[in-house]
Amino acid sequence: MxxxxxxxxxxxxxxxxxxxxxxxxxxxxxxxxxxxxxxxxxxxxxxxxxxxxxxxxxxxxxxxxxxxxxxxxxxxxxxxxxxxxxxxxxxxxxxxxxxxxxxxxxxxxxxxxxxxxxxxxxxxxxxxxxxxxxxxxxxxxxxxxxxxxFGEVVDYTFSHHKLNRNGIAEDEIIGGNLSVLFSLIGSKSDLDTRGKILFIEDLDEYLYHIDRMMQNLKRNDWFKNLNGLIIGGMSDMNDNAIPFGKTAEEIIAETVTDYDFPIAFNFPAGHIEDNRAIMLGKKISLKVTSNESYMSYI
The missing domain is CATH 3.40.50.10740 (Murein tetrapeptidase LD-carboxypeptidase, N-terminal domain)
Known part of the structure; x- marks a missing residue:
């Protein structure tokens, strides 16, 4: 890369x-x-x-x-x-x-x-x-x-989330907006997630659509050989008159229950006030503990 x-x-x-x-x-x-x-x-x-x-x-x-x-x-x-x-x-x-x-x-x-x-x-x-x-x-x-x-050192420590899964992973970080990633599946711009660490965020989606997108990613084996998952802002979600019954974060966590890679919620990036920069394609070290999560470039 x-x-x-x-x-x-x-x-x-x-x-x-x-x-x-x-x-x-x-x-x-x-x-x-x-x-x-x-x-x-x-x-x-x-x-x-x-x-x-x-x-x-x-x-x-x-x-x-x-x-x-x-x-x-x-x-x-x-x-x-x-x-x-x-x-x-x-x-x-x-x-x-x-x-x-x-x-x-x-x-x-x-x-x-x-x-x-x-x-x-x-x-x-x-x-x-x-x-x-x-x-x-x-x-x-x-x-x-x-x-x-300017090539200066950037690393991140971010807060614990109850749905995190502890662990350590090292590899390239890829991803971005969940809805856009979903829309690219099957095209020449689709991502190969094997051995990678995936970052996702989204804005103003219906909760059932978050579930639909996550199920689609799962059925396309995006999580099968993934090394780690980082979730940023899932902002301003919408629901139907009959509630879906889960938050966006809960939907994501449920979708990847069968896998064992580390999962870190609360990353400070996305459609939020604190939207920090991520060098996609760079190798990172992700460490998720019971207290905090850490991300640094290798």
Whole structure:
């Protein structure tokens, strides 16, 4: 697995929209943040475009992303907003130059489509806060992203959860948004979870749909040879008039009852205020104890 080079002062970071539309003025806080880090923001042509929900047409969004992929002066590409739409441009992208000269791709939620696709070509990406509303996130949301980009040490200690399963695992971390991962099954962007540590998070789903997705992953053998499972925020879940009867966390724990890998809930990432950066594709050490859980890069 290739790791993109760490950033240096004065490096350029492109801001693009791969999914929903966003106005340039909404991005001023992240442009200012990049300046405080000593980096230069390059606003892509997809910013400000509109086609219904999307930031312009699929072709316009793909062209902007391709331009930033191929530009040797751009050292990282930061996705401005999620929502839905990234999957629509995946098959229009040519990663030939990117493979030779990788750069960090940054985002989460809908950007999971990019993370998964790029994982399959052997390059690490950054599951981290999108540009929009980064000023309203925790300081650690911003600081773990900065440290990851500049090659500084990042590790995590997070709180115990009653549904955890104790144990130790070491291997590559993969994953992202559960709904997006579910939608990619059977495609060229589907993940091979064998021997990996899987991270999942989600937002605004019905509890029965969490169960349906987890059952689908189980039936596709995602958990059969998995080495570990990390669960981030499962935020703002919905229920029916007749309750499903379990929380999202309980649904996940029940689905993987028959396996013996360590499980760590409460990881500080996802659609929550504290959305810390994860270098997907990197080898990590996961340790789950009766008191706390620990994750560090190897």
């Amino acid at each position: 290739k790791t993109p080079p760490k950033l240096e002062q004065e490096d350029q970071v492109a801001i693009v929209a791969t999914a929903r539309k966003v106005k340039k003025e909404e991005l001023q806080p992240v442009i200012n943040l990049l300046e405080t880090w000593g980096l230069k923001a390059v606003v892509g042509s997809s910013i400000g475009l509109e086609e219904n929900q999307f930031a312009g047409s699929d072709e316009e969004r793909a062209e902007d992303f391709q331009r930033q992929l191929d530009n040797p002066n751009i050292k990282a590409i930061w996705c401005a907003k999620g929502g839905y739409g990234t999957v629509r441009i995946l098959d229009q992208l040519d990663f030939t130059k990117f493979i030779k000269n990788p750069k960090w791709i940054i985002g989460y939620s809908d950007i999971t489509a990019l993370h998964s696709h790029i994982h399959n070509i052997g390059i690490s990406t950054l599951h981290a806060q999108i540009c929009l509303n980064i000023e309203n996130k925790s300081n650690l949301t911003r600081e773990t992203l900065r440290k990851s980009l």
